[in-house]
Amino acid sequence: MKVVGLNLDIIWKNKAENFKLIEKELQNVEADLFLLPEMFSTGFCMDASEASDRNNESLEFLKKLSKDKNAAFCGSAPVEHNGNFYNRMYFVKPDGEPSFYDKRHLFSFSGEDKVYTPGKERVIVEYQGIRFLLQVCYDLRFPVFARNNDDYDAILYLANWPEKRVGAWEHLLKARAIENLSFVFGLNRIGTDGNDLFYQESSHCFFGDGKEISQKQGNLVSAELNMDELKDFRTHFQFLNDRDRFSIQL
Numbered sequence: 001m002k003v004v005g006l007n008l009d010i011i012w013k014n015k016a017e018n019f020k021l022i023e024k025e026l027q028n029v030e031a032d033l034f035l036l037p038e039m040f041s042t043g044f045c046m047d048a049s050e051a052s053d054r055n056n057e058s059l060e061f062l063k064k065l066s067k068d069k070n071a072a073f074c075g076s077a078p079v080e081h082n083g084n085f086y087n088r089m090y091f092v093k094p095d096g097e098p099s100f101y102d103k104r105h106l107f108s109f110s111g112e113d114k115v116y117t118p119g120k121e122r123v124i125v126e127y128q129g130i131r132f133l134l135q136v137c138y139d140l141r142f143p144v145f146a147r148n149n150d151d152y153d154a155i156l157y158l159a160n161w162p163e164k165r166v167g168a169w170e171h172l173l174k175a176r177a178i179e180n181l182s183f184v185f186g187l188n189r190i191g192t193d194g195n196d197l198f199y200q201e202s203s204h205c206f207f208g209d210g211k212e213i214s215q216k217q218g219n220l221v222s223a224e225l226n227m228d229e230l231k232d233f234r235t236h237f238q239f240l241n242d243r244d245r246f247s248i249q250l
Contacts, residue, residue: 009191036075
């Protein structure tokens with residue numbers, strides 16, 4: 001499976017312009033799965049009442065892209081639902097079927113926990129024979145929540161992770177791949193947001209042994225996820241068989 005992520009310089013709180021920019025950037029690109037950053041339509045914004053989707057704008061945009069390119073699309077957006085705001089990660093398949101994961105670990109350092117409601121479910125989506133665990137940004141710091149119970153093959157992390165702490169982002173992505181014997185694709189944004197935070201290019205995809213397998217060209221980062229190679233690796237190194245047994249209480 002070919003996965004392509006867009007290192008997007010998100011235009012602050014301007015959905016229409018971000019939609020145009022994404023379409024332009026991906027116009028001549030082909031892949032099985034496309035990744036967009038956390039809150040791709042607005043930037044990482046705490047003005048939820050102003051920025052959040054009330055009419056599924058971001059979801060409808062992903063559905064349109066997925067249909068037009070006959071590929072799956074994944075991205076997160078601020079969403080209002082039943083009076084609450086969520087940082088919602090969508091996974092949309094070409095047939096239009098959407099799945100979503102609401103970010104569980106809210107970034108209290110920025111006040112995200114005062115604005116958004118945490119998710120209550122761990123979400124895994126299967127697509128073209130690969131099982132994807134959906135995760136958003138700050139979730140990366142909590143390995144227990146992402147522990148592989150033989151129920152997924154790849155983790156997708158969509159982020160707005162500033163340059164000031166990018167070392168943690170890059171080290172933890174590799175660690176999640178190694179400890180879970182899984183592909184890990186971490187897609188970050190680029191540029192400067194409305195809070196004057198700078199985001200350097202730092203998107204990566206790692207194999208289950210920690211080796212980077214992504215390639216970069218312009219604002220695109222791509223990787224081939226080869227399940228035969230992953231199955232052979234897991235058969236040879238059966239480390240997951242020795243994992244601790246536990247359940248997560250959400």
